[in-house]
Amino acid sequence: MPYAQPPRPQLVYLAFGPATYHQEACFSIVSALACLNAAAGECLDIQVYTDNLQPYSGLPITTHFIDDATRQAWNAPHGYHFRSKHVVLRQVLQQHPLAVLIDTDTFFRQSPMQLFNRVASGRLLCNAIGPRYGADRHSVLYRKLHATLAERGLADDSMPMVNSGVIGLARGDAGTLDHALALMDELHPVAPEAYALEEFCLAVAAYRRLAVHECTDVIHHYWSHKAQFRAKIQAWLRKHGHDLLSAAALADVAKVNDQLPRPPVLHRLGYKALTLTLPSRERQFARELLYGCYPYPNEFDRACAPAWWDKALENLTGRCGHVAPEHVRQCLRHPGLRLSLGERRKDVEAHLTRAR
Incomplete structure (x- = not known):
């Protein structure tokens, strides 16, 4: 019998809207490829769900065009745009045993395979583990949701918050996403101003069920000082946009560092x-x-x-x-x-x- 190749891990992006987000995604993808150790046989599949296929035409990835109607359905019933992250990852896990969804405003410090080494049954990989839920009792998430969640035994002051710039799960734990989606749909009308409701619901869904791991050593998530890091990336694209995977372009990836x-x-x-x-x-x-x-x-x-x-x-x-x-x-x-x-x-x- 021929040797069966193990399933390839899936690195997933969701990129919509202005050109800036596609620029971010392209650089993040190239940084992942630049950090792969090909000599050690490292390989993965990269999937991008997007409303614009053109920016990714020169990259060795799989793209999925998503029209407005589909995106609106993913964000229903309240039009909460971060809801689509969980929908996409849930869809990928129906086809693959292991997947990591990563925000566009990221780039890699180490091989992306380090992410998948931290994904396993019974684990949630996030970008960063934050403070405990009870650490900020003045936040809208605490003021409006704490009593309801505590009464139902879903969350307490000790629950760790998470940053969902990275979400990694094994297929057997995909139900965590279903739970988080249900919570988003239920709680959004109660706290519509809660920008981070999506990652909060992920933390609730995983609490006491999954071990939570982080990966700030592997990727840089530049949600802070975004303008400066976007300027670095745009300069890299101006220099290498004609050939994103040239030797010179890959060598310059390391110069777009995580230092302000x-x-x-x-x-x-x-x-x-x-x-x-x-x-x-x-x-x-x-x-x-x-x-x-x-x-x-x-x-x-x-x-x-x-x-x-x-x-x-x-x-x-x-x-x-x-x-x-x-x-x-x-x-x-x-x-x-x-x-x-x-x-x-x-x-x-x-x-x-x-x-x-």
């Missing part, structure tokens, strides 16, 4: 001293502008400059309300800041005062 670009400590101290001459409400604004202007040796860190400048203005607006372009110009013309920005001042001014 910041100048060295001495430079940051210098920026802090410099900004003491500015009005107090403008000091953080100036420091963040200078973070963007620092000449980082890594080309993908340098690409974060506009994201730093945008964040600086966003934070200033949050502190002061609407900031007129003329106020920005006045701040940039402060002698100390003008000198520190040097030739970049014109770039910063043009970027921040353009029509928004």
